[in-house]
Amino acid sequence: xxxxxxxxxxxxxxxxxxxxxxxxxxxxxxxxxxxxxxxxxxxxxxxxxxxxxxxxxxxxxxxxxxxxxxxxxxxxxxxxxxxxxxxxxxxxxxxxxxxxxxxxxxxxxxxxxxxxxxxxxxxxxxxxxxxxxxxxxxxxxxxxxxxxxxxxxxxxxxxxxxxxxxxxxxxxxxxxxxxxxxxxxxxxxxxxxxxxxxxxxxxxxxxxxxxxxxxxxxxxxxxxxxxxxxxxxxxxxxxxxxxxxxxxxxxxxxxxxxxxxxxxxxxxxxxxxxxxxxxxxxxxxxxxxxxxxxxxxxxxxxxxxxxxxxxxxxxxxxxxxxxxxxxxxxxxxxxxxx
Amino acid sequence: xxxxxxxxxxxxxxxxxxxxxxxxxxxxxxxxxxxxxxxxxxxxxxxxxxxxxxxxxxxxxxxxxxxxxxxxxxxxxxxxxxxxxxxxxxxxxxxxxxxxxxxxxxxxxxxxxxxxxxxxxxxxxxxxxxxxxxxxxxxxxxxxxxxxxxxxxxxxxxxxxxxxxxxxxxxxxxxxxxxxxxxxxxxxxxxxxxxxxxxxxxx
Numbered sequence: 001x002x003x004x005x006x007x008x009x010x011x012x013x014x015x016x017x018x019x020x021x022x023x024x025x026x027x028x029x030x031x032x033x034x035x036x037x038x039x040x041x042x043x044x045x046x047x048x049x050x051x052x053x054x055x056x057x058x059x060x061x062x063x064x065x066x067x068x069x070x071x072x073x074x075x076x077x078x079x080x081x082x083x084x085x086x087x088x089x090x091x092x093x094x095x096x097x098x099x100x101x102x103x104x105x106x107x108x109x110x111x112x113x114x115x116x117x118x119x120x121x122x123x124x125x126x127x128x129x130x131x132x133x134x135x136x137x138x139x140x141x142x143x144x145x146x147x148x149x150x151x152x153x154x155x156x157x158x159x160x161x162x163x164x165x166x167x168x169x170x171x172x173x174x175x176x177x178x179x180x181x182x183x184x185x186x187x188x189x190x191x192x193x194x195x196x197x198x199x200x201x202x203x204x205x206x207x208x209x210x211x212x213x214x215x216x217x218x219x220x221x222x223x224x225x226x227x228x229x230x231x232x233x234x235x236x237x238x239x240x241x242x243x244x245x246x247x248x249x250x251x252x253x254x255x256x257x258x259x260x261x262x263x264x265x266x267x268x269x270x271x272x273x274x275x276x277x278x279x280x281x282x283x284x285x286x287x288x289x290x291x292x293x294x295x296x297x298x299x300x301x302x303x304x305x306x307x308x309x310x311x312x313x314x315x316x317x318x319x320x321x322x323x324x325x326x327x328x329x330x331x332x333x334x335x336x337x338x
Numbered sequence: 339x340x341x342x343x344x345x346x347x348x349x350x351x352x353x354x355x356x357x358x359x360x361x362x363x364x365x366x367x368x369x370x371x372x373x374x375x376x377x378x379x380x381x382x383x384x385x386x387x388x389x390x391x392x393x394x395x396x397x398x399x400x401x402x403x404x405x406x407x408x409x410x411x412x413x414x415x416x417x418x419x420x421x422x423x424x425x426x427x428x429x430x431x432x433x434x435x436x437x438x439x440x441x442x443x444x445x446x447x448x449x450x451x452x453x454x455x456x457x458x459x460x461x462x463x464x465x466x467x468x469x470x471x472x473x474x475x476x477x478x479x480x481x482x483x484x485x486x487x488x489x490x491x492x493x494x495x496x497x498x499x500x501x502x503x504x505x506x507x508x509x510x511x512x513x514x515x516x517x518x519x520x521x522x523x524x525x526x527x528x529x530x531x532x533x534x535x536x537x538x539x540x541x
Contacts, residue, residue: 017465018465021521022463024360024363025396025397027362028357028358028359028360028396029400047404049360049396049397049400080459084399084440084454084455085399085400086459086483103461107459132460300358300380
């Protein structure tokens with residue numbers, strides 16, 4: 001009965017342990033962006049370790065423009081209801097009320113994300129104030145450690161979301177890795193200046209210099225579109241990959257139709273009652289399923305080129321993509337946040 | 339660091355950690371801290387190299403997906419029926435005879451029924467001091483989106499509990515925990531498993 005004393009929340013140490021603990025459970029996996037209940041089902045069935053619920057994937061946000069905000073809570077609730085794996089959702093940078101809403105909905109991880117339009121140009125969310133763990137993007141070690149100082153329990157590369165071009169995810173991962181390596185050879189007295197140059201807290205810089213790795217799990221996101229891309233990021237040191245537009249997008253603006261006919265469709269005459277529950281577009285659904293499975297397989301066997309080849313072969317089509325170099329500086333999502 | 343096993347006359351047992359996905363690194367680190375030799379197991383053929391296995395936490399649905407390939411599931415089932423195996427969280431789900439909420443396939447080696455995600459979502463994850471029969475007083479237990487053991491068979495020994503429900507169980511050469519000893523500084527559970535491995539190798 002009263003045999004337990006909860007220590008959760010009473011000290012920062014134990015609560016951070018629970019937050020990074022969930023990130024530990026997600027290692028070696030694929031976290032997939034999903035825009036519908038059906039996509040969430042496909043992701044779990046394919047072996048995703050978590051899903052990221054959102055209304056528009058980055059490629060669509062890029063194509064349609066406008067202000068990108070937190071996902072509608074109704075969709076998040078519906079996705080939570082059908083998923084046995086963790087569900088994540090995005091809040092705008094600095095929008096702590098969106099984060100409060102996501103926490104109250106029971107999402108398992110909040111992504112304070114540059115994919116959405118930032119709500120605060122100066123301050124990120126104080127993530128220590130939340131029970132729900134946060135993941136944040138970073139382009140370099142200083143940025144990663146500033147986010148950890150604010151309470152992030154997981155870091156991911158920013159890459160350039162919604163492009164299907166992995167080049168910036170690679171650049172960010174390589175930058176973080178080489179900056180970590182550089183710290184490990186510094187003497188104690190040099191670390192103070194390193195902290196100044198990185199614009200990151202000295203204590204965290206010292207921790208990284210000693211351990212040779214980030215104090216929280218280090219994942220990768222932003223432009224990962226194929227099994228080989230996922231394996232590349234894993235070989236470069238990512239512990240898990242986020243795949244956004246790469247799985248369910250046909251081209252830059254149009255998702256694959258993986259949905260099933262619903263009762264409402266039948267009511268308005270889009271299909272017959274006999275069609276309810278059937279796939280609307282079996283070919284496009286098969287394409288989405290094949291991509292999801294292929295990327296999960298390649299992520300597990302990231303150092304086995306034969307299996308990556310097998311995974312790539314099994315993948316029907318891939319998102320069209322957009323060369324990140326062709327995107328004007330002002331249109332880049334990775335420059336959001338600081 | 340490579341600490342040699344010079345304390346033992348025979349080579350110390352090689353402990354595999356199933357590294358399909360999840361907290362395998364944390365388990366391997368803990369085992370090495372306790373001077374065990376470890377191997378990260380990603381393919382079915384590696385099972386023949388190891389003397390015992392840890393199945394870590396992670397997502398049990400993802401594990402099952404990966405075990406689907408190349409006869410891994412059947413080889414693993416044979417392994418856990420014979421060799422010392424320790425499952426934590428998702429690993430305990432995999433070992434269980436019966437999985438509910440939702441029902442899913444399992445290795446069915448350990449006579450328990452386990453309910454997935456019973457204690458709620460991440461916001462309900464907890465670090466608790468719980469009663470245990472292990473020497474040394476209450477055990478710090480880290481629960482992350484934890485499952486609950488709802489039934490234990492007659493041959494299953496309960497070593498720790500949460501609100502009266504078993505959280506650490508042993509049946510013969512099998513050990514299972516619904517919490518994460520690899521995320522706690524308390525090393526008693528891993529020490530117990532290493533003792534089980536030693537006992538198995540001397541009989």
